[in-house]
Amino acid sequence: MSISRRKFLGWVGAAGLSTTIGKSASAATNKHFAGYPDSFAILHDTTLCVGCRSCEAACNKVNDLPPPDRPFTDLSVLETRRRTTTKAFTVVNKYDNPKKSGHPVFYKKQCNHCLEPACASACFVRAFKKTKTGAVVYDPSVCVGCRYCMIACPFEIPTYEYDQALTPRIRKCTMCHPRVIEGQLPGCVEACPMEALSFGKREDMIKIARERFRKYPDRYVNHIYGENEMGGTSWLYVSGAPFKALGMREDLGIKPAPELTAGALSSVPIIVGLWPVLLAGIYAVSKRKEKFAQTDQEEAVASALDKDRSEQSQPEEES
């Protein structure tokens, strides 16, 4: 079978087109994405965390962040409820344990690296990308600085360089993507002296968590936070205290963020397809009405004139 050059190019073009269409179409559907196979995750066992801030220090070092306001050895900062900032991609906060008073619990907060990230779906310039390693990475070279990612993130993680006049960036945890692709552990995981953080394949991390529930049922709440929250995340948490007590939201649901806007976006073709037809129809109807009104008027005028004329001519006949 011989194929002409033109035919071949046509096929290539069609294939290219269908890939693009396929891509954008799937982005607006409710297709379930369970994460890239063999992607990594980090399991944070809050029952093992002692709030030493070693992870914060390591994060600061590997990401070349400016020195903190208070040194990492100062543990009094744990008392206040801190959030991620442009200078700190991860923070550890201390909470009272409602089950055991006097035994506080610690929770390390950073980007959860959602399987279907709200930030990535909200970004109008695709500055965020879920990589195959599991990390959600950000590309400052295209970012416009609209900050919709910060609005969209249900975990309130992305931070913005408000003090930068010309080159403001979004700043957040990268799950140490550059280190991971070189075969190194994320900075925080490597630094943790208590093995409260475990790094590995996401499926394995879930298995480890379940195994711990089985072995120590009294120690844990039987729930892996992040397994399904917001469609699942690449950071997973287990805890002895209810997650709510650790300042984590339990009302986020399991629907991935892109699904929340998919419905609205899929109405675009309906509007684009339906409105012009409908409006052109209405225009035609009103135009026609106008024409009828005009002919009616003309007829009425004509008949009135006729009547007038015949009335005028009648007396003449009589006389």
Place this chain on the structure above:
Amino acid sequence: MAHVTTGERKSIFSLFNFIALIVLGVGIYLTYLRFAGGLGAVTNLSDYNPWGIWISFDLLCGVALAAGGYVTSSAVYLFGMKKYHSAVRPAILTGFLGYALVFLAINYDVGRPWRLPYPLVVQQGTTSVLFEVGLCVATYLTVLFIEFSPAAMEWLGLKRARNLVVKLTILLTIFGVVLSTMHQSSLGALFLIVPSKLHPLWYSSYIPIYFFVTSIVAGLSMVIFESTLSHRFFAHKMDETHLKEANGVTLGFGKAASYVLAGYFAIKVLGISSGNLWHYLKTGYGTWYLVELLGFVALPSLLYAIGVRVKSLTLIKWTSVLAVLGVILNRFNVCLIAFNWHLPASERYFPHWMEIGISVFIVMIGLILYRFIVTRMPILYEHSDYKDAH
């Protein structure tokens, strides 16, 4: 008699000029601060509150209040309501200026405004509602510019180009309605992604529809409101047709706004029922919600209806102010007041005076441009060379 009115007008305008000068001076200085020091230098924005009044007022309210253009032009050209023809040009002009100012304001708000074309030319984030908003607003701004251009071309004497553009009227109007439907609703759809941050009374899967319907209310009410102001300051620029039709416009648009508000009230109640959110009405936010729904939706609907029934132009005009305020209140509620309601008061946002200063500066630019254009171009009257051309 005529002399007296001109004298009064002059004194009003010189006061206006004085205020305008101050606002422009402060605005230029604030602009310098913004671009020399970044957003942090002039705003109270934070990592918890990335969007302030430049989004809630300048973008969300700006776009809604500029809806008069598509509402009026579709009524006249598509639905054949010829008796409102004299309202089209002022509505298109304010729509065009409104969108142009929204674009200007966005340049202040985003971190790197010179990259605003990136979503169109570098990488398209098609999964983002903001992408749709950006694309539609950019396209619609162009459409409004073309729709407005005949007035400028009549002024400049470009007859042939003007006649060519006028031939496109129907096409442009349909295009305008399609684009407006999409981005007016999408501005609401921006908040579909934050069920965990926006108070349940305001968060609804109907929010795109709410935003679209209120844009119609805003468009109708703004036409009435602007016509009131124009009659006060630019009556000398109006021709006989405009003056004769003006009362009909106020009555007709008031009646339409009354119906649309009533319908909006109904779908808001429907939203509350379908979400079974009645118990929230007993809370503090519930009271605030009722203030919005009863005081700024039900009340203007009723007052418009009464105004039309008793043919009170004064009542209709004042009601238009109430309805416009209602739309502004709604946008502030969604974007600021009910947003981040779960956060402690210390983490909530309140605008810095300099943010307000920039917003006032941008509105002032709009007023100056409006005055410049209506005193020169055939907006409130028909150009003598093009009478009966429509």
